[in-house]
Amino acid sequence: MKVIELKMTVTDSNDRDAEALRRELSERGIFLVNLMSAPGSGKTTLLARTVKDLAGTVSIGVLEADIASDVDAVRMAELGAESVQVHTDGMCHMDAGMTRAGLEGMEGAGFEIAFLENVGNLICPAEFDTGAHRNVMLLSLPEGDDKPLKYPLMFQRSDALVITKMDAAPYFDFDLEAVKRRASALNPNIRIFPVSAKTGEGMAEWEAWLLSERENDRNA
Amino acid sequence: MKVIELKMTVTDSNDRDAEALRRELSERGIFLVNLMSAPGSGKTTLLARTVKDLAGTVSIGVLEADIASDVDAVRMAELGAESVQVHTDGMCHMDAGMTRAGLEGMEGAGFEIAFLENVGNLICPAEFDTGAHRNVMLLSLPEGDDKPLKYPLMFQRSDALVITKMDAAPYFDFDLEAVKRRASALNPNIRIFPVSAKTGEGMAEWEAWLLSERENDRNA
Numbered sequence: 001m002k003v004i005e006l007k008m009t010v011t012d013s014n015d016r017d018a019e020a021l022r023r024e025l026s027e028r029g030i031f032l033v034n035l036m037s038a039p040g041s042g043k044t045t046l047l048a049r050t051v052k053d054l055a056g057t058v059s060i061g062v063l064e065a066d067i068a069s070d071v072d073a074v075r076m077a078e079l080g081a082e083s084v085q086v087h088t089d090g091m092c093h094m095d096a097g098m099t100r101a102g103l104e105g106m107e108g109a110g111f112e113i114a115f116l117e118n119v120g121n122l123i124c125p126a127e128f129d130t131g132a133h134r135n136v137m138l139l140s141l142p143e144g145d146d147k148p149l150k151y152p153l154m155f156q157r158s159d160a161l162v163i164t165k166m167d168a169a170p171y172f173d174f175d176l177e178a179v180k181r182r183a184s185a186l187n188p189n190i191r192i193f194p195v196s197a198k199t200g201e202g203m204a205e206w207e208a209w210l211l212s213e214r215e216n217d218r219n220a
Numbered sequence: 221m222k223v224i225e226l227k228m229t230v231t232d233s234n235d236r237d238a239e240a241l242r243r244e245l246s247e248r249g250i251f252l253v254n255l256m257s258a259p260g261s262g263k264t265t266l267l268a269r270t271v272k273d274l275a276g277t278v279s280i281g282v283l284e285a286d287i288a289s290d291v292d293a294v295r296m297a298e299l300g301a302e303s304v305q306v307h308t309d310g311m312c313h314m315d316a317g318m319t320r321a322g323l324e325g326m327e328g329a330g331f332e333i334a335f336l337e338n339v340g341n342l343i344c345p346a347e348f349d350t351g352a353h354r355n356v357m358l359l360s361l362p363e364g365d366d367k368p369l370k371y372p373l374m375f376q377r378s379d380a381l382v383i384t385k386m387d388a389a390p391y392f393d394f395d396l397e398a399v400k401r402r403a404s405a406l407n408p409n410i411r412i413f414p415v416s417a418k419t420g421e422g423m424a425e426w427e428a429w430l431l432s433e434r435e436n437d438r439n440a
Contacts, residue, residue, distance in 0.1 A: 039258040039342045039371065040363025067343055069369040090373070092312055092343040120370070121341055122259045123287055123312040142362035142385065143260025149289040150340070151259065153310070165362065171391045 014128055018096035021131030025103075025114075030061075031214040032099075032114045034132035036154060039120030041140040042164040042197060044072045047115055049197040051081045053207055054113075058214075061111035063102040065094050065119050072117060082111055093124035096131040113214060122147070126154040133217055140165045145175045148182035155183050159213075160191040162206055167196040234348055238316035241351030245323075245334075250281075251434040252319075252334045254352035256374060259340030261360040262384040262417060264292045267335055269417040271301045273427055274333075278434075281331035283322040285314050285339050292337060302331050313344035316351040333434060342367070346374040353437055360385045365395045368402035375403050379433075380411040382426055387416040 025032050035043050044064075051060050061082040064073040073085035086102040088094065094102075099116055106114075116132060118125045137158040139147055142165060148155050155161065161183050163176070176194060183190050191209060195202035245252050255263050264284075271280050281302040284293040293305035306322040308314065314322075319336055326334075336352060338345045357378040359367055362385060368375050375381065381403050383396070396414060403410050411429060415422035 038260060038340070039367060040360070066370055068372050069366075071366055071369055090343065090347065092341065119343065120258070121312065121343060123310065123339065123341060124344070127310065140260070140362065142360065142388070146289075146291055147259060149291055150286055152288050168362070168388070168391055171388055 014095045014097070017100070018129035018131040021096050021100050022133060025131065025133070026217065029112060029218070030114050031112065031134075031217060032103075032116060032130075032132040033210070034094075034116045034118055034125075034130045034135045035138065036118045036122070036125045036135065036158070037120060037138035037140070038122050038143060041120070041138040041143065043117050043120070043138055044075060045197045046138060046162060046164060046195070047081075047117060048075060048079055049200075049203060050207060050210070051076070051079050053203060054211075055080070058113050058211070059111040061106050061114045063099070063106070063114060063116045065098075065102070065117060067091070067119065082106055088119055091124075092119050092121045093128050094118050094130050095128040099130045099132075113210070122151040122154050126151075126157045134159045134213055136160045136162060138162045138164050139179070141168050141174045142172055144172075145178045145182075148179060148186055152186050155186040155190065158187065158190060160193060160206075160209065163192065163194040165196065165198075166194045166201055167199050234315045234317070237320070238349035238351040241316050241320050242353060245351065245353070246437065249332060249438075250334050251332065251354075251437060252323075252336060252350075252352040253430070254314075254336045254338055254345075254350045254355045255358065256338045256342070256345045256355065256378070257340060257358035257360070258342050258363060261340070261358040261363065263337050263340070263358055264295060265417045266358065266382060266384060266415070267301075267337060268295060268299055269420075269423060270427060270430070271296070271299050273423060274431075275300070278333050278431070279331040281326050281334045283319070283326070283334060283336045285318075285322070285337060287311070287339065302326055308339055311344075312339055312341045313348050314338050314350050315348040319350045319352075333430070342371040342374050346371075346377045354379045354433055356380045356382060358382045358384050359399070361388050361394045362392055364392075365399045365402075368399060368406055372406050375406040375410065378407065378410060380413060380426075380429065383412065383414040385416065385418075386414045386421055387419050
């Protein structure tokens with residue numbers, strides 16, 4: 001069994017744009033959270049529950065990035081969240097310029113927390129600073145506990161890991177302690193929240209973290 | 221709710237390389253199958269079961285593509301399949317040149333079917349012809365029945381759709397008929413195999429299709 005290393009070339013000029021966007025958003029009182037995960041991990045379901053739970057506490061806007069369809073943005077709008085759909089024309093990530101363009105589409109709407117629901121993908125989105133104040137990744141329980149081994153960069157770049165679909169635990173072989181150990185080995189500062197948006201398990205801890213991180217940044 | 225279209229530039233020079241690789245493999249009696257899916261859909265588990273079930277019928281080689289780790293190739297080697305791990309250095313897809321380089325790493329080994337386990341990703345891999353004779357995509361039941369709406373190109377480019385983790389059906393809201401309808405609307409010729417590698421449900425149909433497609437190509 002051999003291992004073959006292929007090389008890629010990376011382009012970097014996104015970092016300054018991201019830094020500028022982050023500063024601007026802070027000045028406008030908007031806390032931007034970049035949500036990343038594989039397709040079908042439950043980003044939209046987590047967001048839907050979070051928007052509902054925090055209604056009356058903070059105003060939330062949602063930027064939905066997809067290569068096609070607007071099913072997620074429609075769902076968010078139905079929940080009363082300010083939402084905009086961005087189509088990436090086949091691109092598998094969002095960068096700072098794309099995020100800025102998306103947010104400009106929501107201009108005028110007042111919101112205190114903006115979520116960027118990134119393209120469903122565990123690889124490319126981790127490589128691009130979107131200008132968000134925090135990066136959050138989701139791993140759903142059915143995906144398996146080996147994901148930190150296979151997608152290390154995503155775990156390294158995330159401030160928090162939300163483990164979703166915990167209600168399905170009786171149905172799958174999933175070693176939660178192994179995931180915690182592997183994720184923390186890659187990123188000692190990562191905060192880990194096992195949740196179920198269906199039963200509500202763990203949602204309060206995740207939402208409290210979100211609000212306190214926003215407070216931290218406003219007072220910084 | 222607005223929809224913003226972002227533009228991407230595509231590079232194309234991969235198509236001739238893919239065509240040449242496909243012809244060469246046919247001459248050498250190797251049938252190459254490109255397996256694509258989101259992370260955690262169960263590509264490795266489907267392959268492991270397929271390798272086991274077809275032992276003695278055809279010899280199988282497996283090319284494992286990942287951005288990091290060699291857990292999948294180790295698992296395949298343990299099952300007795302000829303296997304090689306390719307690291308894509310952060311790239312989220314395999315192209316024909318990368319596939320050729322990987323297969324050259326298995327040179328000398330005799331196998332009749334080669335599986336390329338593509339990078340776990342529903343977007344980029346669909347855009348590149350790898351030189352495979354057939355494209356197969358996996359969708360695991362926990363990912364949800366809306367995936368054809370969100371990742372249409374992957375469904376359009378696949379000859380077969382294997383719906384995995386069917387044994388978890390009692391645990392999730394998943395409308396199998398809706399997936400069949402949506403996938404067939406995108407691609408009227410797509411063959412659909414609902415399976416569980418755990419219980420064995422549907423595996424015989426998937427494996428029979430694989431063998432008969434190989435025969436069709438040999439006699440073409």
